[in-house]
Amino acid sequence: MYFLFLSTFTFLMFRCFLSVFVSLVLCATAYSQPNAAFSFTEVCQGITTQFTNQSTATVPDTILTWNWNFDDGSNAATLQNPTHTYSTYGVYAVRLIVTTVSGLRDTVINNVEVHPVPDASVSASPFTGCQPLTITFTNNTTIDTGSISNWLWDFDDGTTSTQQNPEHTYWELFAHTVKLFATSNKGCVDSTTRDIFVLQNPVCDFTASLISLNDSSPIVNFNNLSSGGNIDLLWDFGDSTSSTEYSLLHTYDTCGSYNVILTATGTNTCVTVANYILEVCDTLVQIYNGVGEETPTLLNEFIIFPNPSNGDLINVNYELEKEETVSCFVADITGRFVAAPFSRRKQPAGTHSFGLKENLSSGIYFVTVDVSGRMYSRKIIVSD
Numbered sequence: 263m264y265f266l267f268l269s270t271f272t273f274l275m276f277r278c279f280l281s282v283f284v285s286l287v288l289c290a291t292a293y294s295q296p297n298a299a300f301s302f303t304e305v306c307q308g309i310t311t312q313f314t315n316q317s318t319a320t321v322p323d324t325i326l327t328w329n330w331n332f333d334d335g336s337n338a339a340t341l342q343n344p345t346h347t348y349s350t351y352g353v354y355a356v357r358l359i360v361t362t363v364s365g366l367r368d369t370v371i372n373n374v375e376v377h378p379v380p381d382a383s384v385s386a387s388p389f390t391g392c393q394p395l396t397i398t399f400t401n402n403t404t405i406d407t408g409s410i411s412n413w414l415w416d417f418d419d420g421t422t423s424t425q426q427n428p429e430h431t432y433w434e435l436f437a438h439t440v441k442l443f444a445t446s447n448k449g450c451v452d453s454t455t456r457d458i459f460v461l462q463n464p465v466c467d468f469t470a471s472l473i474s475l476n477d478s479s480p481i482v483n484f485n486n487l488s489s490g491g492n493i494d495l496l497w498d499f500g501d502s503t504s505s506t507e508y509s510l511l512h513t514y515d516t517c518g519s520y521n522v523i524l525t526a527t528g529t530n531t532c533v534t535v536a537n538y539i540l541e542v543c544d545t546l547v548q549i550y551n552g553v554g555e556e557t558p559t560l561l562n563e564f565i566i567f568p569n570p571s572n573g574d575l576i577n578v579n580y581e582l583e584k585e586e587t588v589s590c591f592v593a594d595i596t597g598r599f600v601a602a603p604f605s606r607r608k609q610p611a612g613t614h615s616f617g618l619k620e621n622l623s624s625g626i627y628f629v630t631v632d633v634s635g636r637m638y639s640r641k642i643i644v645s646d
Contacts, residue, residue, distance in 0.1 A: 294320045298360045298368040305376045306450035307351040317360045329359040351378040377448040380405045384442045390459040392532035396431045403444040412445040432460045433602040464490030466526035466534035480514045480542045488526045498523040517543035570643040576618040589632040
């Protein structure tokens, strides 16, 4: 009997001890301290940053709460994966405290560097002018720390540039809004805009007809065909005389060949020149647009043929007296831009030629060659 009692007591004590031991082991395993951790996206001043919780807890325990301190005086966040925007750049000690269901907690602090955003700025010279308008853009962007690594210019005419200080020629009239995107070496971006205004050139042209021949002194009627609002005219009759009248009669002392130049200046100061050779005697021949030759100051033998044209291939020839920067554009009779075969091309002295392949529809057009800022125009007629 005694032996049976002792055996029973021993068995019960063993079960109690085993139960306590297992309970202690299970408690120790289930409720170990969690591991607080997080990651974050690259940070730019004023840009929303994503914080991602990466904390872990030992099963069966789980994380119950997250407490974020962003070190900039803002309210704490309790989301698992919050976002935050820093208004100023610098280094911030971001703290995350995680607490588990069992009440255990852990803390982690990571330094988050907030990079400054560039202060984008641009200047343009000139910012307004006559068509075609060539502008030098100067990047004036600054940044407090770091450097500017990329520039993207949008010229508002379908073209862009990645140069730091680009040059651009506008052929289309009126307002353009240029936009610059400046990117730092840390990927932070700022942008700014600058308005550009392209002024319209006046249309300049004239016809000449012989009125009478008096004692070998031809009288010529000059009929001005220029347009473009209120324009000022200056006639150079090729005989050392001039006039500012709109249309007029002019008497030449003798028969001969005269290089007549009409200069039209708009109220916006834009200038267009029409230049013809007049062979004047018993009859008058007005030579222009590919028939004969003429000699303006910097552009010789400005010839366009065939003229009239069916609108297919139109040939343009001219001769330069010295190396010049040359551009060419085509406008309709209203001055509206149609095409720009080339822009700001360095060309040596000598004869140059190219073909217009614009497939122009029927109408009257002006081909303008810009020689270092001096513009020379020829009228072409396109018919079916």
